[in-house]
Amino acid sequence: MALKKFVVGCFDEEKVLFPAVDKVRHAGYKIHDIYTPFPVHGLDKAMGLRDTSLHTAGFIYGLTGTTTAVTFMSWVFTKDWPMNIGGKPHFALPAWIPITFELTVLMAAVGMVLTFCYICQLAPFIKKHHFHARATDDLFVMVIECTEKTDEAALSAYLESVGAKEINTQVAEDGWWIGRYDREQKLYNEPNIA
Amino acid sequence: MSLIKYESQVREPLVDGHKSYHDVTEDICHTIEAKPTRLWYIGFYISVALLMFGVFSVYREVTYGIGQWNLGRTIGWGWDITNFVWWVGIGHAGTLISAILLLFRQRWRTGVNRAAEAMTIFAVICAGQFPIFHMGRVWLAFFTLPYPNTRGPLWPNFNSPLMWDVFAISTYFTVSLLFWYAGLLPDMATIRDRAKTKFRKMMYGVAAFGWTGSTKHWQRHESLSLVLAGLSTPLVLSVHTIVSFDFATSIIPGWHTTIFPPYFVAGAIFSGFAMVQTLMLVMRKVMGLEQYITLSHIEVMNKVIVLTGSIVGCAYLTELFMAWYSMVPYEQDHFFKYRIAGPYGWSYWLMMTCNVISPQLFWFRKLRRNITFTFVMSIVVNIGMWFERFVIIVTSIYRDYLPSSWSMYYRPSIWEIGFYLGTFGLFFTCFFLFAKYFPVIAIAEIKHVLKTSGESYKGEMTGIERMTDDQLYSEAHHHDDDHHSADVKVAHN
Numbered sequence: 001m002a003l004k005k006f007v008v009g010c011f012d013e014e015k016v017l018f019p020a021v022d023k024v025r026h027a028g029y030k031i032h033d034i035y036t037p038f039p040v041h042g043l044d045k046a047m048g049l050r051d052t053s054l055h056t057a058g059f060i061y062g063l064t065g066t067t068t069a070v071t072f073m074s075w076v077f078t079k080d081w082p083m084n085i086g087g088k089p090h091f092a093l094p095a096w097i098p099i100t101f102e103l104t105v106l107m108a109a110v111g112m113v114l115t116f117c118y119i120c121q122l123a124p125f126i127k128k129h130h131f132h133a134r135a136t137d138d139l140f141v142m143v144i145e146c147t148e149k150t151d152e153a154a155l156s157a158y159l160e161s162v163g164a165k166e167i168n169t170q171v172a173e174d175g176w177w178i179g180r181y182d183r184e185q186k187l188y189n190e191p192n193i194a
Numbered sequence: 195m196s197l198i199k200y201e202s203q204v205r206e207p208l209v210d211g212h213k214s215y216h217d218v219t220e221d222i223c224h225t226i227e228a229k230p231t232r233l234w235y236i237g238f239y240i241s242v243a244l245l246m247f248g249v250f251s252v253y254r255e256v257t258y259g260i261g262q263w264n265l266g267r268t269i270g271w272g273w274d275i276t277n278f279v280w281w282v283g284i285g286h287a288g289t290l291i292s293a294i295l296l297l298f299r300q301r302w303r304t305g306v307n308r309a310a311e312a313m314t315i316f317a318v319i320c321a322g323q324f325p326i327f328h329m330g331r332v333w334l335a336f337f338t339l340p341y342p343n344t345r346g347p348l349w350p351n352f353n354s355p356l357m358w359d360v361f362a363i364s365t366y367f368t369v370s371l372l373f374w375y376a377g378l379l380p381d382m383a384t385i386r387d388r389a390k391t392k393f394r395k396m397m398y399g400v401a402a403f404g405w406t407g408s409t410k411h412w413q414r415h416e417s418l419s420l421v422l423a424g425l426s427t428p429l430v431l432s433v434h435t436i437v438s439f440d441f442a443t444s445i446i447p448g449w450h451t452t453i454f455p456p457y458f459v460a461g462a463i464f465s466g467f468a469m470v471q472t473l474m475l476v477m478r479k480v481m482g483l484e485q486y487i488t489l490s491h492i493e494v495m496n497k498v499i500v501l502t503g504s505i506v507g508c509a510y511l512t513e514l515f516m517a518w519y520s521m522v523p524y525e526q527d528h529f530f531k532y533r534i535a536g537p538y539g540w541s542y543w544l545m546m547t548c549n550v551i552s553p554q555l556f557w558f559r560k561l562r563r564n565i566t567f568t569f570v571m572s573i574v575v576n577i578g579m580w581f582e583r584f585v586i587i588v589t590s591i592y593r594d595y596l597p598s599s600w601s602m603y604y605r606p607s608i609w610e611i612g613f614y615l616g617t618f619g620l621f622f623t624c625f626f627l628f629a630k631y632f633p634v635i636a637i638a639e640i641k642h643v644l645k646t647s648g649e650s651y652k653g654e655m656t657g658i659e660r661m662t663d664d665q666l667y668s669e670a671h672h673h674d675d676d677h678h679s680a681d682v683k684v685a686h687n
């Protein structure tokens with residue numbers, strides 16, 4: 001939770017954006033993030049982000065569901081309350097397949113969605129700083145974080161040279177806070193970073 | 195890994211008109227931002243009135259008992275379970291469109307998936323009401339849940355198909371809801387960022403969960419969608435399979451058949467697509483979305499209808515054949531004396547006409563692309579599919595092994611009909627609210643396919659079609675080297 005200074009460059013074409021990402025990275029600037037209105041395939045690779053391991057989490061949640069269902073039903077029907085249902089075996093594995101399957105899917109799906117919301121910090125009443133309102137409409141908004149060494153003017157000029165249409169500097173909170181979008185938020189003041 | 199992604203020019207564009215990204219946002223958001231029309235109010239009030247009648251019918255049933263319905267011996271399952279299976283079936287198309295077609299990379303799904311998923315969720319809510327209120331003592335419905343209770347603890351019977359149903363339907367509802375809402379987040383953010391009034395800003399701000407559109411979030415979102423699609427695909431097949439087990443695992447002639455699971459699943463997709471057609475045809479007209487839900491969307495859905503309708507037809511004939519081939523007199527009597535003939539014969543032939551014979555007209559391209567015909571046909575199919583469930587349920591149990599207890603003639607009471615009408619009210623109330631306050635088309639997904647499948651970008655494919663294999667190959671590799679894949683011609687997939 002800290003205020004930081006960012007240089008923001010907006011692009012309106014993927015064709016311009018991709019080479020720009022490459023050039024900006026090669027020039028030694030660290031891209032904080034790129035906000036896009038839809039998933040642009042390959043952009044994560046171009047930015048050098050590693051693959052997500054969300055699906056691995058999903059697999060583990062699924063396995064948890066399978067285990068829960070099988071152990072619970074076998075405990076109920078063989079230990080806790082064995083019932084004679086038409087003389088059928090107590091340990092009736094084939095008859096448990098439907099519930100085991102459903103619980104696997106349920107746990108995997110719910111677990112993954114909750115994990116997704118947690119790692120992306122998504123929840124009702126969570127508010128974040130948005131660098132450009134059109135980032136959810138038709139602009140690709142590249143945000144570069146400034147360090148002590150960054151020369152903003154040079155960076156802005158560089159962004160313009162690689163094709164950014166709209167360039168500005170913003171001091172913003174880079175995390176999230178609790179709030180509503182219809183209200184201005186008063187953030188606690190920390191000394192600005194130069 | 196790089197796949198060469200080019201769109202054949204033979205294939206029609208998925209988005210008509212020469213749209214930019216911003217046009218897409220405008221076209222889909224304008225109905226949310228405008229005042230509801232007169233037509234919307236009329237439709238909404240009719241739905242609410244129906245819903246109220248349904249609530250009153252259910253009140254009668256809960257207060258005075260299940261005797262308010264004309265169920266009895268031997269017809270213990272009548273309209274209620276028929277309606278349950280009918281609604282669950284309708285609730286299959288949405289997940290099929292969003293999950294299975296995602297895995298098969300059918301990009302036409304982007305135009306219809308959002309509304310179809312919403313339809314799925316509402317249909318499953320409607321379906322759930324029937325078994326719950328059929329319990330009679332509905333306040334004891336929580337007995338179906340395996341919780342440590344003071345009666346032993348006495349656990350529900352996990353070997354029972356009715357118990358499987360509880361798990362299947364509730365899982366299906368939860369997963370569909372999560373899948374739908376995860377997809378909605380970015381579009382909610384789009385509306386939030388355009389909002390001009392404070393109230394709208396607040397509501398969509400809350401609904402969008404603080405979505406920013408960060409590349410990392412999109413990467414995780416894509417992974418989430420793909421895995422949820424992978425999970426939903428077997429799930430959607432399992433749900434109607436399990437519903438069919440309610441019948442197939444019993445020993446009643448007419449129910450006790452192994453063909454039920456695939457036959458029910460095909461029927462569910464069949465009726466689900468018919469309902470999607472009914473809703474989409476009205477929606478695209480009223481909301482002016484003809485450029486997003488195009489004639490080619492309607493045509494492909496009609497192809498699914500004719501395919502699944504034919505599968506269902508095969509299943510009907512297989513049932514008759516197996517009844518004869520089995521040499522079991524009870525089976526034979528049920529199918530040949532009491533089902534296709536006898537006092538309920540009319541319902542069988544109505545089902546045959548609506549489900550098997552009339553959809554065959556969709557083999558003609560002219561009719562597949564005719565909007566009025568498609569609309570009429572979608573209603574016909576839904577009537578047919580209701581009668582399919584009625585035929586399976588009622589004609590199998592109105593004459594059982596003991597002729598002295600044969601019952602004739604099952605007529606639903608006004609409260610049974612009221613309950614059914616009430617679920618229509620519930621469904622359409624939800625759908626009207628959805629159409630007004632939610633983005634009915636997945637905005638982000640349309641933007642994603644716009645540059646390859648939009649009308650104005652199709653022209654760029656001419657050059658690629660003329661390329662030789664070698665040129666295409668070197669093109670792909672050249673772009674691969676400098677991490678460049680935004681180009682329309684080549685993209686990481």
